[in-house]
Amino acid sequence: MRGAVIHAPGDVRFETLDDPKILHPTDAVIRTAVTCVCGSDLWPWRGLEPIGDAHPMGHEYVGFVEEVGSEVTAVKPGQFVVGSFATSDNTCANCRNGFPSNCLHREFMSTCQAEYVRIPNAQGTLVATDEVPDEELWPGLLAVSDVMGTGWWAADAAEVRPGSTAVVVGDGAVGLCAVIAARERGAERIIAMSRHASRQKLAREFGATDIVTERGAEGIARIKDLTGGIGADSVLECVGTAQAMRQALHSARPGGSVGFVGVPHDVSVDGPELFFSHVGLRGGPAPVRRYLPDLVERVVTGRIDPGKVFDLTLPLDQVAEGYRAMDERRAVKALLKP
Amino acid sequence: MRGAVIHAPGDVRFETLDDPKILHPTDAVIRTAVTCVCGSDLWPWRGLEPIGDAHPMGHEYVGFVEEVGSEVTAVKPGQFVVGSFATSDNTCANCRNGFPSNCLHREFMSTCQAEYVRIPNAQGTLVATDEVPDEELWPGLLAVSDVMGTGWWAADAAEVRPGSTAVVVGDGAVGLCAVIAARERGAERIIAMSRHASRQKLAREFGATDIVTERGAEGIARIKDLTGGIGADSVLECVGTAQAMRQALHSARPGGSVGFVGVPHDVSVDGPELFFSHVGLRGGPAPVRRYLPDLVERVVTGRIDPGKVFDLTLPLDQVAEGYRAMDERRAVKALLKP
Incomplete structure (x- = not known):
């Protein structure tokens, strides 16, 4: 063969x-x-x-x-x-x-x-x-x-619940499937972070209610703007880079949850920062x-x-x-x- | 005054x-x-x-x-x-x-x-x-x-459920109260890590079913021995040092949960290690x-x-x-x- x-x-x-x-x-x-x-x-x-x-x-x-x-x-x-x-x-x-x-x-x-x-x-x-x-x-x-199984796991690990607000970091296939998962699990508001028109379009088709194109400090500020100043209930990290993890941790509200499903490369999490955020973090192979x-x-x-x-x-x-x-x-x- | x-x-x-x-x-x-x-x-x-x-x-x-x-x-x-x-x-x-x-x-x-x-x-x-x-x-x-509120939060963040197995890292007042919390939340087995006779005694009085005196790699091995080789459902980290966090993360089973309530000093968490463990991590001021x-x-x-x-x-x-x-x-x- x-x-x-x-x-x-x-x-x-x-x-x-x-x-x-x-x-x-x-x-x-x-x-x-x-x-x-x-x-x-x-x-x-x-x-x-x-x-x-x-x-x-x-x-x-x-x-x-x-x-x-x-x-x-x-x-x-x-x-x-x-x-x-x-x-x-x-x-x-x-x-x-x-x-x-x-x-x-x-x-x-x-x-x-x-x-x-x-x-x-x-x-x-x-x-x-x-x-x-x-x-x-x-x-x-x-x-x-x-990818769909992994997107589902991202939503599960990030504890997406009916009526909640979810942010999806990453507009690759897993991120797009994570939008589907968030919608299926009842998220009321789904914010997809994407800079690519075709991926934004598919994200919207899958259920995204908002698109954020900014990254870094601007991206975090934009998420806060969209979430009453505190951040989202659930963040689905679907990339695996240190930048994406930072974006995810800072996009979650105090006591919110981050599901991280992108295989991490060069990522470490600061203990005191995680502590004072009250954010829950769970990831892994789906x-x-x-x-x-x-x-x-x-x-x-x-x-x-x-x-x-x-x-x-x-x-x-x-x-x-x-x-x-x-x-x-x-x-x-x-x-x-x- | x-x-x-x-x-x-x-x-x-x-x-x-x-x-x-x-x-x-x-x-x-x-x-x-x-x-x-x-x-x-x-x-x-x-x-x-x-x-x-x-x-x-x-x-x-x-x-x-x-x-x-x-x-x-x-x-x-x-x-x-x-x-x-x-x-x-x-x-x-x-x-x-x-x-x-x-x-x-x-x-x-x-x-x-x-x-x-x-x-x-x-x-x-x-x-x-x-x-x-x-x-x-x-x-x-x-x-x-x-301390009791913080022990309760440790058990909550570590998702202690009826019938589950819990490990408590730390035998200070918070750790001892965490034993109370684990028992009240229905843990069937509560393993307290302690080297001090008087604290071991109080831990048992509060509901600990097992005491582990070893630390480091030996402590982790002993927890695995007591938990069918895979680790505990829930680990309550009540110290805040890098050593205690390592003990906690390695004492949880794949997919288990760590609640960390000791104010962390010099603690960071390796992304890939957390990822492949499937362990959930949540902490903060109670x-x-x-x-x-x-x-x-x-x-x-x-x-x-x-x-x-x-x-x-x-x-x-x-x-x-x-x-x-x-x-x-x-x-x-x-x-x-x-």
Whole structure:
């Protein structure tokens, strides 16, 4: 089969690879329906994360079950399945506590920009749809496996409640999905921070009530203006930089909550500052598996359409162009079709 | 009147001071029933916080209303009142959101180790008991004004729930009160970290089910041993040092919660570490006013007895000995009687 391999910053190639096989009785192998490029894939692409030896890429997937190991009974060949970028047995203490992305047997997916993918912990990880969904729903279901699940977690960790005010920091695919999540969870006012017209438009379509284009001290002042001078109940930090974290912490009202879901790079939080703000802070890799049944249902019934974050569709063999388009911000997120 | 004044590290004097007066129509003046020395008072005493000009000390109080300003109708002269170390109008947005210790008109109390005290924002700050309580209840009610309220906040911020496992880091008065709070909020298992026999005994009396004496890596390992290898649901950080915060963050299970209520000194939190732990973190000066009616009721009915944290009683004019005894760990907390 063929799949994407990163060799060096800016160098992703579509190559012939070994066909994935069942290695453990808890594995499944799926045929990829659609996959995509993630904002976090750009860190090694940009040379901001070490690459080491050349290795496959990709952690987002939906597909058709090809084969299952002897211990996998929850899904069967032919079914259409959605999973998570973090696999989980769904039975360990951390899974039972609601944190499958911290499963004691977790493996992070990393080979999904390919025609076939081996899924470890398949029994706990994969959720099959009732029937094979229309192809137009595939992008939405793909989004659920990562960016929509992560946006949902941002809203959950930031304790978005009916009637509350939410700020979304970051207008990438996760930030845009976080707008959907805030709306679905009942936020009355949703302030999206974005400087890009096309992303502002999508944010509004997803439920944003206000757009703030300022950043830094001006951005913080603008949020305070919009929130009675005190800040927002909930802030959804969907970037992962020190600047975004600062923006988030200073945009929350005293006693408000920040959910931070962008993988942090060079971020540290000052203890006294957090203390005197009374702001609650929780983040981490999204526990997507916990939300999957609910989010799949919302997509299949047409209640939400996070698939709109894909504004570029490419054949899988043009995966490198997907990286380039996202790096140059010509695309929010690139969908890849085998 | 007379009261305590700090002049330099290790130099607290009991001096004649101006009688407090009503300065604003929102003030009250109380006659102190009992007051005390706080662990946080030891920071300037030890020379670890700048003192500047000589100034009065003390932020814990219960007493009898002497006089009220024209806008104070909630309490009247002769009533016995309990307040908070942070005054609040109880009407601003932050108060309405449950964070009176972040009131837009907040003033931190700082003159309470004295015979009389001016209370700003008296209308929102003071809670009168139904009748003058027996003198034996005064220490418990005094504790409510700070250490018990702070222990309660630690349990609240750490999201202690019925049936959960809680770790309390710190065996000072706040830590001991945090044990009471964890028990009252239904924690099934309460692990107190303490190396001092008398404090261990009080912790057990207050509801601790386990005592851990180890610190650092050994302390963390011991907590993991006691919590199925993953850590506790809730950790109540009641110290404020970098070491205590590290202990707290590593004692929580993935997705658990840390409430940090010790005023942090030299503490910062690593973003990636917090991210991958899934631990939620919230702290700050305790919103004591929010809890006052409930906690006063628990003390008056004898349901809790946080007054037991006072293991030394002195006449107010011996306030300096209270500082010395606590600094030398001869006392957990010194009660002062005018």
